Amino acid sequence: MTAIDWLLLLTINGGIVAYGLIAFRQKRESFDWYLAAKSMPWWVVGLSAFGTAVDSGDYVAIAGGSYKLGLSQLSQWWLGIAAGWFVLSFFVIVPMYRSGVFTNAEWLEFRFGPAVRLLAVLINVQSRTNVLGNIFFSMFLILSIVGQVEEGWSWAVVVGAAATSTLYIIRGGLQAGAFMDALQSVVMIAASLVLWGVLWGHVGGWDGLEQKLAALDPQLPGTLLHVGGYSPPGVSPWVVACSFVIVLTTYAVINQYEAIRFLGARSEWDFKMAALVASLATATCLWFNVCLGPLARVEFPDLKIMDQAYPLLVQKHLPTGLLGLVLAGVVAAGYSTFDSIGIGITSLLVRDIYARFLVKNAPDAHYTRVGRLAVPFIMACGFLYVPFLKQGMLLFYLRLAGAIAVPLMSVILVGIFTRVHRQTGVIGLGVGLIYGLSAVLGEAYQWPLPVWYTSTWWTYLWNIVLPVSAMLLSSWIISRWKGAVREEELRGLVYARGSRPEDYRQAMGHRLRALEGTWLQRTLLEAPSRPEYPFEVPPGGLPWHRRPGVWACLYLGVACLLLFVVLW
Amino acid sequence: MGNPEKEQQEHFERRYAAALLVVVAVLLLASILYTGRLWGVKAGIALGLLMMGGYFFFRARVSR
Numbered sequence: 217m218t219a220i221d222w223l224l225l226l227t228i229n230g231g232i233v234a235y236g237l238i239a240f241r242q243k244r245e246s247f248d249w250y251l252a253a254k255s256m257p258w259w260v261v262g263l264s265a266f267g268t269a270v271d272s273g274d275y276v277a278i279a280g281g282s283y284k285l286g287l288s289q290l291s292q293w294w295l296g297i298a299a300g301w302f303v304l305s306f307f308v309i310v311p312m313y314r315s316g317v318f319t320n321a322e323w324l325e326f327r328f329g330p331a332v333r334l335l336a337v338l339i340n341v342q343s344r345t346n347v348l349g350n351i352f353f354s355m356f357l358i359l360s361i362v363g364q365v366e367e368g369w370s371w372a373v374v375v376g377a378a379a380t381s382t383l384y385i386i387r388g389g390l391q392a393g394a395f396m397d398a399l400q401s402v403v404m405i406a407a408s409l410v411l412w413g414v415l416w417g418h419v420g421g422w423d424g425l426e427q428k429l430a431a432l433d434p435q436l437p438g439t440l441l442h443v444g445g446y447s448p449p450g451v452s453p454w455v456v457a458c459s460f461v462i463v464l465t466t467y468a469v470i471n472q473y474e475a476i477r478f479l480g481a482r483s484e485w486d487f488k489m490a491a492l493v494a495s496l497a498t499a500t501c502l503w504f505n506v507c508l509g510p511l512a513r514v515e516f517p518d519l520k521i522m523d524q525a526y527p528l529l530v531q532k533h534l535p536t537g538l539l540g541l542v543l544a545g546v547v548a549a550g551y552s553t554f555d556s557i558g559i560g561i562t563s564l565l566v567r568d569i570y571a572r573f574l575v576k577n578a579p580d581a582h583y584t585r586v587g588r589l590a591v592p593f594i595m596a597c598g599f600l601y602v603p604f605l606k607q608g609m610l611l612f613y614l615r616l617a618g619a620i621a622v623p624l625m626s627v628i629l630v631g632i633f634t635r636v637h638r639q640t641g642v643i644g645l646g647v648g649l650i651y652g653l654s655a656v657l658g659e660a661y662q663w664p665l666p667v668w669y670t671s672t673w674w675t676y677l678w679n680i681v682l683p684v685s686a687m688l689l690s691s692w693i694i695s696r697w698k699g700a701v702r703e704e705e706l707r708g709l710v711y712a713r714g715s716r717p718e719d720y721r722q723a724m725g726h727r728l729r730a731l732e733g734t735w736l737q738r739t740l741l742e743a744p745s746r747p748e749y750p751f752e753v754p755p756g757g758l759p760w761h762r763r764p765g766v767w768a769c770l771y772l773g774v775a776c777l778l779l780f781v782v783l784w
Numbered sequence: 785m786g787n788p789e790k791e792q793q794e795h796f797e798r799r800y801a802a803a804l805l806v807v808v809a810v811l812l813l814a815s816i817l818y819t820g821r822l823w824g825v826k827a828g829i830a831l832g833l834l835m836m837g838g839y840f841f842f843r844a845r846v847s848r
Contacts, residue, residue, distance in 0.1 A: 220815045224808065231804040239793070410829070414822065537815025537826050541808075 217363040217539060224540030228403055229547050233380055236396045240388025247743050249389035249584045250318050250563050252480040254746045256391065260398050261481050262493025265474055267397035267552030269297060269467070269498060270404060273350030275505055275546050276357055280523035282509025286440030287783060288453070289509075292460035293502035294775045298495035299461065300468025302768045305491040307711045308469055308632050309478045313487070314716070315708045315724045316743045320475045320628065321568040322736075326727060327631045327709045328641025333572070335645055337564045339624050340472050341597075344557045346616060348598025351550045352378070354523070356602075358546055361527035362539070377547065378595045381554035386588045390480050393555040400548035405501045407545020412504035414533055415511045428514040440510040444784045450667035451674065457779075459676035463617055466625040473560020483750040488764035495771055557598075558591040565590050567736065576734040583735060618675035619656045623648020626683040632711050635701050636691035643690045644683035651675075651682050721745065791847065798844035805837035 243249040256264075282289050312323045321340070325333035352374050359370040384392045419425045422441075429436040439445040444453035468474055481487035512525035515532065519525060534542055566587045575582070627644045630636055652675060657663070659670040668674050695701075708720035725741040726732070760766050809830040816823045 218815075218818060220811055220818060224811050224815075227804070227807055227811065231800075231807075235797075235800060239797070410825070414825070535815070535821035535826075536818040537812050538822060540815070541812065541829070 217543075218536045220536055221540030221543065224537070225544045225547060228541075228544040229551060232396060232399050232403075232548070233384060233551070235399070236384035236392050237387060240384060240392035240395070242387055243389045243391070244581050244584060246318075246580050246584050246587075246739060248391075249587060250559070250567075251476070251743075252389065252391035252394065254480055254744070255482050256394055256477075256480045256486070257482060257750075258486040258489035259493055260394050261477050261487055261490035263401045263497060264394035264397035264477050264552075264556070265301065265490060265494035266497035266501070267401040267404065267549070268474060268477065268556035269464075269494070270501060270505075270549055271347065271351045271354075271553035272358070272546045272550035273347065273354045273553075274502075275408070275549060276354035276523050276526045277350055278502065278505045279508040279512060279526035279529070280521075282440070282506045283512050283519065283522045283525045284509070285446045286510055287443050287506060288446040288456055289460060289506050290443055290503070290783065291457045291779050292464040293506065294499050295772070295779055296461035296464030297468055297498055298491075298771060298775060300465035301474075301491035301494050302772070303465065303629070304468050304475065305478055305488045306765070306768065308628060309475060309487060310484065310711055311632065311709055312475070313479055313481075313484060314720075314745070316721055316740045316745070317724075318476070318479065318567050318739070319472050319563050320470070321472065321564055323709065324628070324631070324641065325568075325572075326724070328627065328638055330572075330730075332627065332641040332645055333568055335642075335649075336470075336624055337568045339620055340470070340564055341561055341594075343617065343621050344471070344473060344561050345594070345597040346601050347553065348557055348595065349601025349604075351553055352598055353602050354526075355547070355550055357523060358527050358530070358543065361524060362531045362543065377550060378554055378598075379592070381551045382558055382591045382595060385555045385558045385591055389584075389587075390476060390559050393559050394477055394480065396555060397552040400552040401497060403548040404545045404552070405497065407542045407548070408501045408504035410538055410545075411530065411534065411542050412507055414538065415508065415529065418533060419511060419514060425510060425514065429510060432514070432517050436513065440513060442784060443779050448671070448673070451671055455673050455677065459614075459618070459673040462622060462676040462680065463614060466617065466622050469625045469628055470621055471560070472564050473556045476560050476563055477556075481746075483746055484748045485764065486750060488768075492764060492767045492771060499775070554595065558594060559587075561594045562587045562590045565594070571735055572730075576736070578735060580735065580739070615656060615672050618672055618679060619652030620649065622676055622679035623652060623683045626680050627687070630684055630687050631709070634688070634691075635706055635710065636687050637694045637698075637701055638705065639694060640687040640691045644687035647686040648679045648683035652679055795844055795847055798840045798847070802837045802840035802844060805833045805840065809833035809837065 245253075247253055278289060278293075308320075312320060315323065315326070317323045317326070321333045321336040324336050355374045355377065356367075356370050359365045359373055360367055363370070365373065384396060419428060426437045426441060429440060443457065447453040447456055478487040478490065481490060508526060508529060512519070512529050516525065516528055519528075530539065530542060566583055570586060571578075571583055623645050626648060627641050630644065631641065655665075655670045655675050655678075658665040659672075663670075669678075691701075704723075708724055722741070725737050731737040731740075812826050812830040812833070816826055
């Protein structure tokens with residue numbers, strides 16, 4: 217890396233960070249700091265959701281993953297995450313937004329009790345600090361391989377980036393983070409496009425890639441260039457595709473650091489349109505990134521550490537100037553997720569642990585101050601994962617997400633869409649976690665268990681089937697014993713078309729006796745409601761091109777066609 | 785009548801964006817002096833950035 221590359225990297229990222237520090241003033245009220253006063257327009261929420269979902273780990277890990285798994289990963293990035301965002305914005309977030317909660321874990325306590333709230337926080341913290349570890353390790357790989365910076369200095373730079381990213385979050389909260397993400401997302405897409413364009417031209421496009429892979433091994437084009445091409449022993453390609461879809465649907469549904477962006481939208485229409493923006497930006501950027509794996513296979517057929525694919529491609533093919541531009545995008549991707557994890561996980565720790573169980577009735581500014589102090593602590597937790605990431609970041613993440621995160625998604629979806637009893641949440645989550653962890657341990661210690669029980673890919677399916685069945689069955693038993701769930705218990709907590717926030721906001725504030733007289737109760741009662749639309753709706757209803765549902769269906773239809781027909 | 789504070793903020797944002805885009809474009813063009821490899825790609829990106837920077841600068845001048 218030359219001085220000019222470093223200058224480009226620092227100018228682009230430093231310029232964005234400096235803007236965040238100048239433009240977003242100190243926010244004292246918790247509603248402002250945690251939820252941007254519910255003021256953000258659709259394009260900011262959408263680009264921010266994209267920037268949050270795609271981090272520098274996803275440049276390095278996705279290229280490393282598709283080096284082995286090929287285009288099969290497109291099913292998660294084109295369909296899985298989009299489906300998750302649409303389910304989140306059209307259904308899951310609606311009762312949360314209307315009821316005035318700040319976090320999805322908070323909603324879980326209203327729906328299923330404090331144990332589920334607590335477990336949701338722990339799952340979110342584990343999953344996101346794992347991702348932080350991925351980002352740190354990927355930045356380290358890039359600096360040490362591409363920049364040829366000494367290991368100690370590489371880690372020092374990574375720590376420095378994490379530290380500076382906390383600055384604008386501490387100052388401007390969610391609003392600063394989301395606007396910075398929107399700017400960073402433009403740099404990220406440009407970086408992906410530049411690298412992909414250079415390599416795609418170099419190998420001679422699709423035909424050239426197919427021929428060069430076939431020259432290495434006649435089976436490779438079939439495995440790497442088809443969505444249904446990858447299937448490990450005992451697992452069909454459809455199970456792999458379904459697992460990939462579920463992994464990112466889960467991501468979008470359960471993660472507080474995604475949910476908090478949608479909760480910060482200025483209207484319900486805005487967060488629904490945001491899901492479309494996020495899906496389109498992700499599909500574009502990840503097409504470029506996923507293609508890099510097969511391209512790397514042509515260039516470096518015998519890599520022992522898959523995650524070296526991206527840095528090696530960058531180093532070999534990009535001249536001075538373009539190298540700095542692309543690395544600026546990778547670092548921007550890191551920044552956009554650092555800040556999101558900072559604000560998202562802080563909101564869980566402060567609201568769902570600190571304010572709920574420890575200090576319940578301090579002044580509002582106290583909780584904003586504690587949030588600011590928690591951000592650097594969360595960043596530090598990511599470093600604990602680094603020693604476990606050397607076998608491939610993507611596979612490590614997939615293993616843990618199937619075992620731990622999917623049961624939480626199942627519980628949230630059952631809670632939103634059905635009328636199951638309050639007690640069933642902890643049962644569903646417990647069943648899913650016990651199964652998931654036994655599958656992980658069974659595989660790690662080679663217990664005599666069948667592949668369909670322990671395989672990473674099967675875990676995704678079982679962790680939907682088992683928790684959902686357990687919840688429905690236990691709810692049926694409780695209904696037989698105590699009668700059906702009362703209407704008042706569910707009001708405002710399950711998805712219902714046409715319900716208005718003002719109908720039940722007061723009831724929400726007084727629903728849990730444990731919250732009486734606390735800061736949590738005050739914020740629930742006092743936070744202002746936001747409208748369904750940010751504009752006047754014409755008497756005949758919205759024209760088709762302003763209806764988020766039409767665009768969501770169109771997007772999902774095109775994605776399915778491309779994945780399961782054209783590229784399968 | 786608009787909000788003067790908001791207008792001032794927008795004016796600052798446009799000038800800031802213009803300056804940042806121009807600096808990045810100049811750095812990219814300077815990198816052609818290091819190596820001529822893929823110079824057309826660099827020049828094309830730099831031209832795009834300069835055009836965007838010019839647009840923001842023009843908007844900042846108009847709104848003044």
